[in-house]
Amino acid sequence: MSQFVNIKKITLEDCKSMDLADPLSSFKSKFHLPEGIVYLDGNSMGAAPKQAFPDIKNVVEEEWANGLIRSWVGADWMSSPVRSGNLLADMLGAKHGEIIVTDTICINLFKLICFALKFNERRKVIVYEACSFPADGYIAQGVSNLLDGYSCRSIPEGEEDYDAYLQDDVAVMVLNQVNYKSAYMRDMKAFTQKARERGVLIIWDLAHSAGAMPVDLNADGVDLAVGCTYKYLNGGPGSPGFVYVNKALHGKSVQPITGWFGHANQFAFEEKYTPSKTLSQFQTGTFSALSYQGLETSLNLWREVDFNLVREKSLKLTDLFIDLMMPVAKKYGLTLITPEDHSVRGSHVSYYREDNGYAIVQALIARGVIGDFRAPGVLRFGFTPLYLSYEDVWQSVEHFKAVLENKEYLQEEHKAFQAVT
Structure with missing residues (x-):
């Protein structure tokens, strides 16, 4: 069960303190994350490691361009x-x-x-x-x-x-x-x-x-x-x-x-x-x-990562999101379908809503909080411990509240289904 619920109201300062104590916090700097984006879709496609850019460039500009077919062996x-x-x-x-x-x-x-x-x-x-x-x-x-x-x-x-x-x-x-x-x-x-x-x-x-x-x-x-x-x-x-x-x-x-x-x-x-x-x-x-x-x-x-720390942080991130979302979900008809029991929970959190689920996700994306939607009514958010912070989670829930309170999801541009959901 969650370690946060029923203790006290979690604040932004609490989340910042948790980030300072996070043993995995240094990994976030190893990934390229666009400014102003909270990326909750790494369970669908992960963020880019910064080192991949020069490494792939080397394959293109040296191994392919100059090595040609020889690179099958030479490289x-x-x-x-x-x-x-x-x-x-x-x-x-x-x-x-x-x-x-x-x-x-x-x-x-x-x-x-x-x-x-x-x-x-x-x-x-x-x-x-x-x-x-x-x-x-x-x-x-x-x-x-x-x-x-x-x-x-x-x-x-x-x-x-x-x-x-x-x-x-x-x-x-x-x-x-x-x-x-x-x-x-x-x-x-x-x-x-x-x-x-x-x-x-x-x-x-x-x-x-x-x-x-x-x-x-x-x-x-x-x-x-x-x-x-x-x-x-x-x-x-x-x-x-x-x-x-x-x-x-x-x-x-x-x-x-x-x-x-x-x-x-x-x-x-x-x-x-x-x-x-x-x-x-x-x-x-x-x-x-x-x-x-x-x-x-x-x-x-x-190879640098301790997977026990990954699992520990995954559960903390998902606990935090579930707890912060609890009053929001109750007020706006979102049903949690992800287990609260740690022993049977993966690293994403999903809610079901009968109507406007897709539009809600699109409205969140417009605010820079990227999750995804799975038919018929699942709003899905992935928690990737290497590059997601506790402050990111807090900010994502604040945006969630605003989308629902202001009914931003009812805007026409958020309702039209795109080729990828």
Whole structure:
């Protein structure tokens, strides 16, 4: 539960004092944050590390411009997927060689579902969460439609008994460690163990947990996972996704997109495809060295970070926001859908409002407080401990009050839905 509620009214001076005592406060200066912006959308796309600008410039102006094709070896572009994967492994409690950075989270999920079905070939059902980000369900449905004899089963939104879906015909389940709308955090270790006892493989989607909290894949016994790197990991817009496969499963199955980067001997140019015996088999085609550089810069910054401090600050930031918002939410019909219980809360806070949710978010953005909206009525705000301050939280709630009290959200320019919400 919150450490602030029912103590006293929190003031701006209190928040400034908390910032002075914050052990992570020095990291904010390592990111580019536009003047006058409170950025509460790092759970959707992270802010840019300042060091990424010269590093990417070097890739463009030196390695590409002058090194030309030689930079695949001379600048070691070829090792980027493995190198970044090993940096992630150190962050996420995996062994080197268990994570590779490649393609997108959707493509990687397709690969892992097929990998799991081949491994559990006597079972023909894929299970996914209806409350998940829709892409997970779309990919699961696509795989089942592609393969004869296979089907999908969804866990309805609001269902609490996930154990009931560990049935004998289920080969694989796709689950989120942290739900993208509510920020509900599932016990990854406990459910993985239950699933293993029933012969079901779990693919964990780490999109809203990697970079936001301690993740220990090996200690939790996780077999398979996917994630993206452009949210809390600050890899840049569209930076590549990652695949985790526990070493116990290496060589036990294959993934279906047999691109030349996954070949055991890529430059032998053999007619027959032979998959690499390492996690490199999950690579497909030629990748963008530009995208990998921004990510690698960020991952090297993360090596300085204590994830226990990240988690501690995440909970303090979200507690502060929830507590300051309590009278605002009550007065203006906003329902908190994020758990107050620390043990099951991720690093974003969401409210539901029946009407004008999108317009409220747009009015906040017009004031420089950037969050996002998820249909049908979810107002979502992400709390990124490396570059968000307690004063930022206080200021964001003051703007929230003004938007609602002044009915700024009723202005016509805030009502028209844009291509990205």
